[in-house]
Amino acid sequence: MATGANAKYWKDARLPGVLKHNLLKRYLPVFLIRTASVARCAAYFDGFAGRGIYDNGQLGSAGQMLDFAVGQKFGSGVPISLHLCEKKRETYLVLDELCDKYRAKGIDVDTSRDDAKNYLRNRLPYFADRPAFIFLDPCGVGIPFDDLVAAANRGGAKHWPPTEVMINFSLEALRRIGGHVTSATPSEATMKNLDVALGGDWWRAYFAKGVTDEAVDAVVKDFAQRLLDATKMSLMVVPVRRAPTHKPIYHLIYGTRHPAGMWNFSHATAKAIEDWWAGVSAQQEKQQGPGLFDAAPNIKDVEKAAVPVIADNIRRLVEAKGTVRLGDYPVQVFGDYVGQVRDLAARAAVKQLYKEGFTSTTGVGGKTEDLKVVPA
Structure with missing residues (x-):
């Protein structure tokens, strides 16, 4: 199982990452500004924050949110608290050093070298009274389903404070682990890890005849329905590909309880996809020259x-x-x-x-x- 992004990943933003980062960059300010205008504060949680910055100086998702928090603090005067977790030691040290620069500017940012599920459990009480956006972007299997649901349902039946989530559902991890179902040498421990993340072993039945695109799609659809049933959120599933004609490598699953969230996230997604398509075209032209x-x-x-x-x-x-x-x-x-x-x-x-x-x-x-x- 993948445990984190490798060194090549942090050289610069890969094209699928461009879509993800642009989506966050376009949508998160809308959510945080709208909700913070009422609450006068808001929170951002990232359970797999990474370094926050690429080797070329380009900011990752955590870095982008740090920059946004500065603008909010000194622009509108609305504080955004950030809660950033990274498990890998070397990666965490880079992240924490980056955050120190923002702490010096008065930004409320907590960092921890920890497991995402433990950090989420520990930090939920710290922003229980404010709107929160929870971003979970693992390179492999995500946090336990029960923890995801508990975080999404942190306010119970109350409409305030609002909670929104976006998670990376890795299809590469799903295909890899799904192969164990029919393998001559399956790893039960590996499959149980996915059981925990998906809320049961129900997914195994879909791979009883092997790993197919249809089986993968069915698992994603079933997982989204289970998450919808458990949280009563409206969900949007965004496939992310290396190129427009390729199979998805992961899905971004977004959850909200407010129609304004879905409306603005839909618009931000379309704009982010437009940016990504432009990046694909530019890369194609750079590598192959102008085409018909x-x-x-x-x-x-x-x-x-x-x-x-x-x-x-x-x-x-x-x-x-x-x-x-x-x-x-x-x-x-x-x-x-x-x-x-x-x-x-x-x-x-x-x-x-x-x-x-x-x-x-x-x-x-x-x-x-x-x-x-x-x-x-």
């Missing part, structure tokens, strides 16, 4: 195809409910395009419905999520 055909899709083409579908989704919503505010129904509005298109596609859909005479809402002005679609 781009390996990466164009988000505008995706959005062009999405607009009539989204318009139909909105039409059905309005017919069923009357006047609707788009931001209250992100999953219903975007449907299969959630996380794939920017929210301007929803605005374009409203404009199309206006031209068709279906609504008196023009689609002009204000935030897209605040648009109220009124029957004509």
